[in-house]
Amino acid sequence: MSGAFDKAAQALRTASCAVALTGAGISVESGIPSFRGDSGLWRKYPPEEYATIDAYIENPARVWAFWRERAHDFADCGPNAAHKALAGLEQRGILKAIVTQNIDHFHQQAGSRTVVEYHGNVHNLRCLDCGADEPLDIENMPANVPRCPVCRGLMKPDVVMFGELIPTSALAETDKWVSQCDVLIVVGTSAQVFPAAALPYRAKENGAFIIECNVEPTGFTRTVTDAFLEGRAAATLPRLAGLV
Numbered sequence: 001m002s003g004a005f006d007k008a009a010q011a012l013r014t015a016s017c018a019v020a021l022t023g024a025g026i027s028v029e030s031g032i033p034s035f036r037g038d039s040g041l042w043r044k045y046p047p048e049e050y051a052t053i054d055a056y057i058e059n060p061a062r063v064w065a066f067w068r069e070r071a072h073d074f075a076d077c078g079p080n081a082a083h084k085a086l087a088g089l090e091q092r093g094i095l096k097a098i099v100t101q102n103i104d105h106f107h108q109q110a111g112s113r114t115v116v117e118y119h120g121n122v123h124n125l126r127c128l129d130c131g132a133d134e135p136l137d138i139e140n141m142p143a144n145v146p147r148c149p150v151c152r153g154l155m156k157p158d159v160v161m162f163g164e165l166i167p168t169s170a171l172a173e174t175d176k177w178v179s180q181c182d183v184l185i186v187v188g189t190s191a192q193v194f195p196a197a198a199l200p201y202r203a204k205e206n207g208a209f210i211i212e213c214n215v216e217p218t219g220f221t222r223t224v225t226d227a228f229l230e231g232r233a234a235a236t237l238p239r240l241a242g243l244v
């Protein structure tokens with residue numbers, strides 16, 4: 001295990017462009033459950049009822065109530081030592097960007113500046129009819145489904161639900177970072193949600209060294225990972241940052 005940390009630290013010391021890809025696992029220790037697994041949210045809230053765009057259009061009130069609850073969780077919690085370690089690596093000029101699948105804003109709250117939100121965020125509302133958007137105060141979310149101030153259409157949180165496309169700007173920025181990076185740190189992501197799960201494979205094809213932080217092996221571990229740092233990200237990332 002210390003061999004993996006040494007290899008990872010060595011790769012980061014010589015990297016010219018290190019990038020991180022983060023998933024729900026990095027925020028678990030902040031108190032935000034991931035979606036999969038025994039304690040995951042999907043056990044209680046099946047994704048086909050709460051996280052698809054069709055479910056929202058069919059029953060907006062039910063899905064809005066679910067996202068309102070998630071937003072309250074985010075407002076009550078904050079970044080942990082793993083988010084802070086990545087922010088510190090960026091401040092030291094080692095990490096150039098984070099591509100996150102998370103919608104919780106904890107990277108920005110930890111001080112990271114270049115953050116690509118691959119699956120959107122809960123701090124904006126967008127109209128499904130005319131595309132108008134407006135900021136959403138997650139500490140004071142309305143109880144009822146919001147209507148568009150321009151056309152009265154249905155507004156939805158600007159998160160990417162199943163059945164929706166990744167925003168083109170996030171795709172373009174991610175492409176840039178994944179093709180440029182020579183080290184990719186993959187943190188707390190299960191390798192099951194596409195197209196995000198394809199990113200480590202693309203980085204590897206471009207010659208990047210892949211560091212993976214997870215509590216258990218994933219589909220990446222035996223295929224693309226060069227250094228597997230097993231354990232809770234709030235412990236492994238600060239340890240790694242301390243070695244660089």
Ligand code: NAD
Nearest residue numbers: 023024025027034035036101102103104188190215232233
């Ligand atoms: P996932 O739920 O599919 O997988 C989470 C991964 O994190 C698993 O591989 C698990 O082993 C690992 N993990 C759990 N605890 C960890 C810890 N303490 N340290 C390191 N790793 C840990 O998550 P996903 O692959 O990111 O996909 C689910 C989708 O839902 C993504 O878009 C995700 O961002 C989103 N989501 C976001 C939030 C959030 O914004 N905080 C929360 C839940 C889900």
Ligand code: ZN
Nearest residue numbers: 127130148151
């Ligand atoms: Zn509208």
